[in-house]
Amino acid sequence: MKIDRFWMIQIIIIISLFALLIGSYLFSFGWFANKSTSLATTVAPAPVEAVEIAPPTPAPAPMALAVVPSEPPKPPATCTPAGETLSSDSIRDSLSSSDGLRQTSCLEFLQAESLAGDKGAELWIGQAHHHGWGVVKNLEEAASHYQQAALSDDLAVRDSAQQWLKQLEQEQALPN
Structure with a gap:
C-alpha cells in the first residue's frame, strides 16, 4: 500500500x-527531575581552618518598651454573612438591614469595588443613597452614582442604572 x-x-x-x-x-x-546525588557524595568538603573569635561584647540593657494595646484586626468588608455567596439579594439585605455594622461593612465593600472600576457596585451605592440605606438619603448623590453606572460596558448594569435614573426623575417631579 x-x-x-x-x-x-x-x-x-x-x-x-x-x-x-x-x-x-x-x-x-x-519523572525527569535530576535525582542524582552521586556528585554530592564524591566531592570532599573543603578543609576548615581554625580561627580565633573574639568574645562577644555584652549587649546594652534592654530599655522598657511601652506596650500599646492594639486593636484586633478588622474583618474584611463584605455584604454577605459568613458562608453565603454574594448575590443581589444578599447586597440588598445587607444595605437595607437595621444592623448598622452590616450596612457600613457592605458600603465599604461596595466603595472599594467601585474604586476598582465595578459599575455594578456604583449602582448599589446609588441605591443606598436613593433609599437612605446606611447613609443619609441624598437624591443628587444617588443620581450621580446612577449616571456613573450608566456608563458601564455591562448591558444589564447600564439598563438598570437608566431605569433607576428615570424613577428618580419621576420622584423628583412629584410635588411633596
Whole structure:
C-alpha cells in the first residue's frame, strides 16, 4: 500500500504532538527531575581552618518598651454573612438591614469595588443613597452614582442604572 507525502506529514505531526503531550505529562510529575546525588557524595568538603573569635561584647540593657494595646484586626468588608455567596439579594439585605455594622461593612465593600472600576457596585451605592440605606438619603448623590453606572460596558448594569435614573426623575417631579 502506497502512502503519499500528505499522509506521511500528517502522521509525523500527530506523533510529534503525542510525544510533546507525554513529555509534558512526565515533566509535570517530575519523572525527569535530576535525582542524582552521586556528585554530592564524591566531592570532599573543603578543609576548615581554625580561627580565633573574639568574645562577644555584652549587649546594652534592654530599655522598657511601652506596650500599646492594639486593636484586633478588622474583618474584611463584605455584604454577605459568613458562608453565603454574594448575590443581589444578599447586597440588598445587607444595605437595607437595621444592623448598622452590616450596612457600613457592605458600603465599604461596595466603595472599594467601585474604586476598582465595578459599575455594578456604583449602582448599589446609588441605591443606598436613593433609599437612605446606611447613609443619609441624598437624591443628587444617588443620581450621580446612577449616571456613573450608566456608563458601564455591562448591558444589564447600564439598563438598570437608566431605569433607576428615570424613577428618580419621576420622584423628583412629584410635588411633596
